[in-house]
């Protein structure tokens with residue numbers, strides 16, 4: 291594969307010029323300019339004849355060509371034959387049809403479906419370059435397999451209309467307390483110790499240490515009580531702060547309030563302030579305000595069915611049971627931005643942990659598609675504690691998910707803002723048009739050095755055209771992706787066309803009411 295061509299002009303003397311000798315006929319000696327092309331190539335594989343004398347392509351290279359050896363450019367029929375060979379060889383039982391090669395529109399381009407998910411994939415491209423359509427194209431094919439298992443994190447409700455998927459929605463303020471197949475509550479008692487600390491404790495307060503200790507003690511004791519009343523005493527041995535056991539949040543708040551207001555017997559008949567007197571005032575305000583904030587309702591305002599011992603197994607079955615539906619889209623659009631990372635991370639962690647604790651023989655692989663990953667999987671620098679927790683959950687999946695059959699597909703329009711640890715674990719890179727220099731740099735750094743030159747094409751790719759590099763393709767390939775049959779609701783607005791048509795004005799009063807109510811319904 292040609293990486294670059296360096297042209298250097300060469301001044302040549304012709305034979306006649308030389309025959310005149312130095313000085314003679316100087317005015318006639320017109321040096322002829324020619325060009326010496328130095329071609330830098332990357333060896334990507336070889337085509338050889340197999341035992342049946344049929345040409346086959348292999349990525350292993352036994353012999354490298356000698357310097358200055360002759361070379362041919364594949365054109366027309368030869369190129370078609372080669373692309374066809376690639377197409378035929380990459381079409382296997384586990385291949386995924388993506389579209390056609392840009393080089394030869396007749397040759398169908400396939401990806402290896404096993405390898406695409408085995409070692410994670412990243413799908414990167416500027417806004418409007420065709421990422422969501424590409425995701426939908428992959429989902430559509432995966433959904434045809436009898437036991438495929440994918441979860442899509444949808445921040446804008448883009449995938450809400452796909453008919454082959456089932457849809458879960460984190461309830462907004464208007465829907466609190468309701469139950470329904472599509473409502474996905476994320477109960478506070480599923481948060482592990484670190485996640486709840488990052489939500490409720492302010493590390494900068496000087497009493498933070500005591501706050502953590504008292505909060506944890508109260509939670510643990512409520513979890514113990516809950517297990518007792520449920521007749522699950524056998525679980526007590528393994529109980530830790532991180533155990534996903536329901537407990538009444540209000541009891542924890544009451545206990546902290548008691549400690550905060552506690553007076554203890556002092557000298558004589560007088561009372562003195564208890565050990566933690568006044569230390570939890572701010573914590574109590576924070577707990578109360580989070581608890582009362584309707585936007586956090588999916589955490590705290592739970593219907594009774596979400597506070598039972600079986601609630602988690604029911605939730606997991608809705609998240610992970612492929613026999614119900616193979617693709618499940620979770621709409622996080624109602625989750626406030628400040629805790630979005632924790633909530634997405636929570637879902638990922640639950641999936642990973644359940645997969646981890648499923649018996650090896652019963653385990654079925656599944657993939658989490660993280661659309662708009664830069665929003666909840668940002669780079670390490672400057673993260674707040676909430677983002678850090680979320681990223682740790684995903685980093686664990688990126689590093690170890692492969693062993694337990696959890697794959698990640700990281701989709702982002704801003705790769706330079708996405709956690710480098712996570713991106714560098716993605717062994718398949720599907721790059722769409724990328725115009726920003728920082729983002730291009732990030733993508734180039736993810737490439738083996740020999741292939742970085744390929745990425746020069748990033749800004750000139752067409753919409754829906756993707757450069758695929760990684761072990762899911764035989765060769766780094768430029769592919770024109772087939773549009774999915776069912777399209778995601780695109781957020782691309784045709785401004786001029788919209789402006790051309792006469793239109794009624796929107797109901798602004800209603801929009802303001804929606805804003806107050808935090809719901810469009």
Ligand SMILES: Nc1ncnc2c1ncn2[C@@H]1O[C@H](COP(=O)(O)OP(=O)(O)OP(=O)(O)O)[C@@H](O)[C@H]1O
Pocket residue numbers: 415416417418419420421422423424703753754755770771772773774780781782
């Ligand atoms: N494979 C394709 N073939 C033809 N047109 C496409 C293709 N993919 C995308 N498009 C066009 O590009 C538009 C934007 O695509 P899409 O919504 O997938 O972009 P995106 O990269 O997800 O953008 P964002 O980052 O803003 O979510 C689509 O509405 C469609 O018109």
Ligand SMILES: [Mg+2]
Pocket residue numbers: 421422448
């Ligand atoms: Mg999109």
